[in-house]
Amino acid sequence: MPFDSATALTWYRRNRARSRALFDMLTDDAYYSQPIALRHPIVFYEGHLPGFSFNTLVKKALGRPSIDARLESLFARGIDPHESDGAGGSGGSGESGGSGTNARLARDVWPSRDEVHRFADEADRQVIDALERADLDRPGDPLLDGAEAVFTILEHEAMHQETLLYMWHRLPLSQKRTPHGYRPRVEGGSPPGEWIHVPAGCATLGVARGAISFGWDNEFPALSAQVPAFAIERHDVTNDRFREFVDAGGYRDPAWWRPEDWAWIERERIAHPLFWERDGDLWLWRGMFARIPLPGAWPVYVSQAEAAAYARWRGARLPTEAEFQRAAYGSPDGERAHPWGAALPDSSRGVFDFASWDPEPCGTHPMGASAWGTEDLVGNGWEWTATPFAPFPGFQAMASYPEYSADFFDGEHVVMKGASPATARELLRPTFRNWFRARYPYVYATFRCAR
Numbered sequence: 001m002p003f004d005s006a007t008a009l010t011w012y013r014r015n016r017a018r019s020r021a022l023f024d025m026l027t028d029d030a031y032y033s034q035p036i037a038l039r040h041p042i043v044f045y046e047g048h049l050p051g052f053s054f055n056t057l058v059k060k061a062l063g064r065p066s067i068d069a070r071l072e073s074l075f076a077r078g079i080d081p082h083e084s085d086g087a088g089g090s091g092g093s094g095e096s097g098g099s100g101t102n103a104r105l106a107r108d109v110w111p112s113r114d115e116v117h118r119f120a121d122e123a124d125r126q127v128i129d130a131l132e133r134a135d136l137d138r139p140g141d142p143l144l145d146g147a148e149a150v151f152t153i154l155e156h157e158a159m160h161q162e163t164l165l166y167m168w169h170r171l172p173l174s175q176k177r178t179p180h181g182y183r184p185r186v187e188g189g190s191p192p193g194e195w196i197h198v199p200a201g202c203a204t205l206g207v208a209r210g211a212i213s214f215g216w217d218n219e220f221p222a223l224s225a226q227v228p229a230f231a232i233e234r235h236d237v238t239n240d241r242f243r244e245f246v247d248a249g250g251y252r253d254p255a256w257w258r259p260e261d262w263a264w265i266e267r268e269r270i271a272h273p274l275f276w277e278r279d280g281d282l283w284l285w286r287g288m289f290a291r292i293p294l295p296g297a298w299p300v301y302v303s304q305a306e307a308a309a310y311a312r313w314r315g316a317r318l319p320t321e322a323e324f325q326r327a328a329y330g331s332p333d334g335e336r337a338h339p340w341g342a343a344l345p346d347s348s349r350g351v352f353d354f355a356s357w358d359p360e361p362c363g364t365h366p367m368g369a370s371a372w373g374t375e376d377l378v379g380n381g382w383e384w385t386a387t388p389f390a391p392f393p394g395f396q397a398m399a400s401y402p403e404y405s406a407d408f409f410d411g412e413h414v415v416m417k418g419a420s421p422a423t424a425r426e427l428l429r430p431t432f433r434n435w436f437r438a439r440y441p442y443v444y445a446t447f448r449c450a451r
């Protein structure tokens with residue numbers, strides 16, 4: 001698909017409107033708070049989103065001057081902190097965008113909200129002017145070949161919206177305004193557990209440069225993987241199923257945990273998934289806007305460490321990235337654009353693109369099933385894999401955001417695939433890869449077992 005500036009402008013405006021709506025969900029007193037200890041305070045992100053777009057497209061790609069060098073530097077990308085003893089593990093993909101450095105600064109080093117808005121408005125004005133008037137698709141230009149910098153800023157903001165939501169998830173409920181009429185969908189029981197056999201075959205990881213209009217650097221080039229036959233669960237592991245592990249003492253038995261994960265469980269005194277809370281004899285789910293009785297049929301949201309321990313307890317394991325790819329996109333007659341085929345993603349196929357503020361029951365989107373019958377591989381929660389995040393042979397860092405992936409090829413991060421309720425539809429492509437540390441419990445990530 002050739003670059004079209006009118007489409008890019010519409011997308012940019014839709015992104016900005018959605019980001020504004022997300023910030024407007026919060027009460028004023030949340031603005032300088034820091035719901036996840038190793039992430040920036042909320043104020044950072046309201047400046048970072050337009051700041052990154054301005055810096056990448058207007059300053060770096062077009063060579064235009066600064067708006068305010070101090071604010072641009074303050075709102076620049078943070079660093080991925082190492083796991084700290086105090087905070088239950090750190091994350092994430094380049095776009096989890098966190099840093100302990102700024103977070104430690106006192107509240108009064110951050111600008112007033114009016115000042116953030118003035119900077120953001122000017123950054124937006126200049127980005128929109130560039131999208132309306134500048135030549136942004138320049139073959140041979142390091143940042144604008146294939147309009148790379150434009151797609152970079154558009155997908156960057158979409159990814160951050162998911163980051164914002166899982167941060168908002170941890171805020172006190174009193175600091176969030178429930179959207180009018182919103183009710184989590186909790187009906188029905190867990191679907192029965194069912195294994196699906198996927199025959200041996202080839203899975204394509206990544207894609208050839210130039211074959212899609214845009215991908216992040218870690219999606220290139222294409223790599224063919226031969227995947228032996230395997231079995232994978234039709235559905236994600238639900239809260240009901242995961243509760244069997246909790247009730248069986250799974251969090252008290254080192255036999256199921258990798259040594260480094262067990263050390264984390266003991267150190268942090270973790271006894272259940274972060275999204276669960278206990279009220280007397282009752283398990284509750286901490287939803288975005290309310291605590292509700294644990295919805296048994298929802299996919300459980302856990303860290304990769306907890307997912308791997310559960311799988312071991314069941315005598316199974318997590319799927320590899322190549323197995324996910326084969327289960328989701330493979331078919332007896334070649335690979336597909338989406339698990340369900342070529343049709344564009346919509347709400348009949350799965351829970352993504354901000355369709356819900358919480359997950360929905362497993363088994364409610366059979367129209368999203370893959371050729372083999374696996375459901376919800378895209379949507380309702382990212383899927384943990386067993387595969388460390390690493391470059392495909394021939395990887396080259398991208399000019400518009402060289403540190404995006406390269407900073408995370410450290411053996412400490414694992415690949416997540418698919419999508420969550422808070423993943424924008426533009427990111428639903430077979431090659432899109434997400435990654436986090438194994439002991440990062442905050443993201444909307446679930447899993448299913450393979451064997």
Ligand SMILES: [Fe+2]
Pocket residue numbers: 048052077094095097156160
């Ligand atoms: Fe960012």
